[in-house]
Amino acid sequence: MSVSILGRLLGVTMGITAGALLLSGCGDGGGGSSASSGGNVIPIGEYASLTGKEATFGQSSHSGTLLAVEEINAAGGVLGKKLELKTEDTQSKAGEPATVVRKLITRDGVVAVLGEVASSRSLEAAPIAQQLKVPMISPSSTNPKVTEVGDFIFRVCFIDPFQGTVMANFAWNTLKVRKVAVLTDVKSDYSLGLAQFFVERFKQLGGQIVAEQSFSGGDKDFKAQLTAIKASGPDGLFVPAYYTDVGLIARQAKELGINFPLFGGDGWESPKLIEIGGEAIEGKFYSTHYSPEDPSQSVRDFVTRFKARFKGEVPDAMAALGYDSVMVLVDAIKRAGSAEPAKIRDALAQTKDFEGVTGKTTIDAQRNASKAAVIITVKNGQFAFVEKVNP
Numbered sequence: 217m218s219v220s221i222l223g224r225l226l227g228v229t230m231g232i233t234a235g236a237l238l239l240s241g242c243g244d245g246g247g248g249s250s251a252s253s254g255g256n257v258i259p260i261g262e263y264a265s266l267t268g269k270e271a272t273f274g275q276s277s278h279s280g281t282l283l284a285v286e287e288i289n290a291a292g293g294v295l296g297k298k299l300e301l302k303t304e305d306t307q308s309k310a311g312e313p314a315t316v317v318r319k320l321i322t323r324d325g326v327v328a329v330l331g332e333v334a335s336s337r338s339l340e341a342a343p344i345a346q347q348l349k350v351p352m353i354s355p356s357s358t359n360p361k362v363t364e365v366g367d368f369i370f371r372v373c374f375i376d377p378f379q380g381t382v383m384a385n386f387a388w389n390t391l392k393v394r395k396v397a398v399l400t401d402v403k404s405d406y407s408l409g410l411a412q413f414f415v416e417r418f419k420q421l422g423g424q425i426v427a428e429q430s431f432s433g434g435d436k437d438f439k440a441q442l443t444a445i446k447a448s449g450p451d452g453l454f455v456p457a458y459y460t461d462v463g464l465i466a467r468q469a470k471e472l473g474i475n476f477p478l479f480g481g482d483g484w485e486s487p488k489l490i491e492i493g494g495e496a497i498e499g500k501f502y503s504t505h506y507s508p509e510d511p512s513q514s515v516r517d518f519v520t521r522f523k524a525r526f527k528g529e530v531p532d533a534m535a536a537l538g539y540d541s542v543m544v545l546v547d548a549i550k551r552a553g554s555a556e557p558a559k560i561r562d563a564l565a566q567t568k569d570f571e572g573v574t575g576k577t578t579i580d581a582q583r584n585a586s587k588a589a590v591i592i593t594v595k596n597g598q599f600a601f602v603e604k605v606n607p
């Protein structure tokens with residue numbers, strides 16, 4: 217599409233200039249551009265932590281998202297139009313999500329927004345999507361508050377009351393720990409929530425919480441907290457945090473002679489966990505959404521296609537959920553028979569038994585999904601599947 221037509225189209229429908237659009241240029245989907253009501257493409261937005269502290273979250277999620285968009289387009293698109301993916305980087309930083317999501321909606325005219333991985337960043341952007349009445353689907357934010365923001369906010373993953381329960385049961389039944397210490401990142405809604413849900417369930421089982429210590433995401437020295445934890449005499453340590461911090465915590469715990477089990481949630485998942493944690497992360501456990509070792513046909517096919525597209529890389533949970541977030545959106549656009557944001561919202565709310573890579577997605581009255589969790593351990597420097605827990 218020529219710049220002048222583009223400019224006219226956008227100038228009329230969205231009140232912005234083509235120049236602003238050309239400066240933006242981060243779309244991966246190719247093709248022209250259009251506003252939601254007309255044009256030959258359907259613009260969809262994605263915001264992800266492509267750089268910064270949680271870069272592997274955004275990069276994985278983006279790869280899954282991109283693969284899904286490419287597959288949909290190769291098969292002819294949706295409602296006779298190609299999807300056009302516009303991607304923005306949140307840099308793993310507070311302050312960015314709201315800015316970039318506003319940009320995606322008001323400047324690029326996206327009809328739906330996919331993102332983020334980290335709950336705090338989804339929580340920051342969700343009020344913008346809600347206010348501007350454009351549906352947002354978080355692929356993998358698990359804090360319950362995300363979808364409580366409003367009726368335009370959805371997710372395609374389980375939530376942390378479930379994840380906390382899964383890990384408390386695992387600690388009690390499989391690890392057989394009875395006295396647990398918890399180390400929480402006070403800067404992360406995800407960490408605070410998951411800690412709370414774990415503690416509630418662990419106490420219900422009859423377990424004891426002997427220490428509750430905290431840090432701020434990005435800290436480098438955890439010795440004071442770990443020393444206090446060791447002194448409290450636990451037989452296990454729950455760390456609901458993100459991989460960079462967890463890697464350092466595991467190393468420093470080992471240096472302090474801590475040898476009781478460490479375990480956590482999906483925030484651990486990253487190749488960087490093993491890089492940073494090294495020997496110290498061996499034999500530790502975390503829960504997540506999917507395992508590439510799942511023998512089901514749909515997972516095997518997905519892993520094969522993903523590896524072919526991304527130089528042999530094995531898709532992790534964020535990649536699988538990023539992929540499913542696009543597929544759930546496309547299913548809703550098809551059922552709506554329209555790419556108008558409000559109609560997509562209504563169709564998303566009706567999503568039932570949609571078969572994806574991470575299992576069946578049914579959107580409940582709170583706009584959440586309910587799915588199985590898997591438990592993973594680190595064995596010989598590799599992630600290894602331990603068990604699957606159904607909701």
Ligand code: PHE
Pocket residue numbers: 273333334335336356357358359406482483484485504505533534
């Ligand atoms: N569930 C995490 C959060 O809400 C994000 C995450 C999802 C991390 C999946 C890794 C894998 O912040």
